């Protein structure tokens with residue numbers, strides 16, 4: 001996405017991709033925030049034509065017996081929906097479109113190192129599958145290398161893991177499943193479905209896809225995963241129970257999902273993912289930006305990965321384009337990207353941590369400040385943050401709702417939810433008292449006085465004063481028109 005955005009601005013972009021697309025990837029459920037980005041770059045019609053499942057929201061069964069939390073995108077987003085995608089197809093679409101927009105795309109080409117001169121990266125070393133290698137000089141580098149996070153893990157050494165979310169995910173695909181039926185009896189086609197495991201040891205996702213299969217994964221802490229390896233019958237396997245046994249054991253502890261899969265058949269071997277949450281100390285510096293999983297990763301409970309990746313791509317592209325056009329100095333550009341991503345990450349980290357608190361304590365209702373048996377109220381409050389709309393769709397969200405959502409998040413932090421006040425992210429919030437400063441600045445999505453100007457040919461960062469000036473001029477013009485209308 002970063003390559004698409006910059007190529008469309010007429011920048012010279014080279015994209016080096018280690019694999020050959022299409023290639024398998026996890027991360028199939030998107031938030032509504034993807035829609036304005038896809039529309040902005042001109043990919044929305046292709047997404048529609050491709051036939052991906054339209055996602056109108058999701059159901060979250062946090063506690064057996066309590067009505068599930070329901071996220072209804074129609075309530076919070078002007079876009080009304082997002083998609084559940086087969087990532088190999090979605091990612092391929094993006095890669096091909098980057099080339100169409102003018103980026104030079106090289107697949108099967110891994111970046112093996114990045115050389116710095118002083119504090120600025122100046123060249124990448126690459127190695128192609130099949131032998132050839134070389135170097136590439138640049139003005140800016142965007143590291144979008146995902147989990148492997150080349151700059152963060154090999155050069156800057158600034159990735160910090162969050163032990164509370166040291167999870168493992170185990171998943172596969174099913175066909176012939178039954179759709180989720182909501183408590184009011186209506187089948188929920190295309191919805192994301194989440195269910196806490198009955199013993200509080202984790203949770204499970206169910207994502208219907210357009211090839212007729214459903215992605216189903218179990219997430220649990222790595223300690224629990226290791227415990228199950230020895231606790232479950234091994235059937236002669238060396239090194240403990242195999243991952244399929246652990247996976248099926250997880251499904252057994254999710255009665256709704258178990259029913260949905262009663263007549264279904266598993267279509268692929270079970271896979272595992274290391275699902276540790278982490279965050280880099282810094283996401284940008286002179287000449288570089290980190291985006292997506294290369295910058296930070298938060299547990300997939302609310303399907304935030306692609307949202308954060310797109311947000312990072314937009315912020316990196318805008319801060320680089322703005323800088324190259326001389327609209328702002330390097331410090332301001334770096335500061336913007338850093339704060340923009342951190343704000344989004346902290347919002348999600350806090351809310352996910354609150355939800356985990358409930359997932360782990362199945363015997364009682366622990367979500368702070370919420371009616372004893374009903375999680376619907378909680379979901380109404382945190383909806384804009386979870387749907388990603390608070391980061392990318394300022395106009396569509398009522399500022400009061402965001403205010404309430406943030407207060408809710410802060411209450412959870414003060415409650416010392418899983419994240420605890422020892423966590424730097426939580427401390428940041430507590431110290432500032434609130435993050436209202438960032439979330440309610442004018443115009444809506446300003447960060448540190450700058451906001452992203454989503455205009456083709458002028459993609460960049462604009463200062464809040466610029467918007468105020470435009471608003472004042474608009475107001476003046478309206479007044480003048482009114483005067484003319486009244487006097488005539």
Ligand SMILES: Cc1cc2nc3c(=O)[nH]c(=O)nc-3n(C[C@H](O)[C@H](O)[C@H](O)COP(=O)(O)OP(=O)(O)OC[C@H]3O[C@@H](n4cnc5c(N)ncnc54)[C@H](O)[C@@H]3O)c2cc1C
Nearest residue numbers: 018026027028029110111145146169292293300303305306
């Ligand atoms: C179990 C699980 C479930 C998830 N579910 C969801 C979900 O439902 N919704 C959601 O939005 N997110 C989900 N995520 C998160 C999501 O997968 C990621 O956040 C998202 O894919 C990040 O995108 P990215 O572009 O940063 O990285 P990636 O999609 O991983 O892309 C990185 C690319 O960089 C390439 N690369 C790596 N190293 C190099 C190198 N040295 N040189 C050149 N190329 C390189 C890789 O080949 C890859 O193509 C989930 C994650 C997990 C673990």
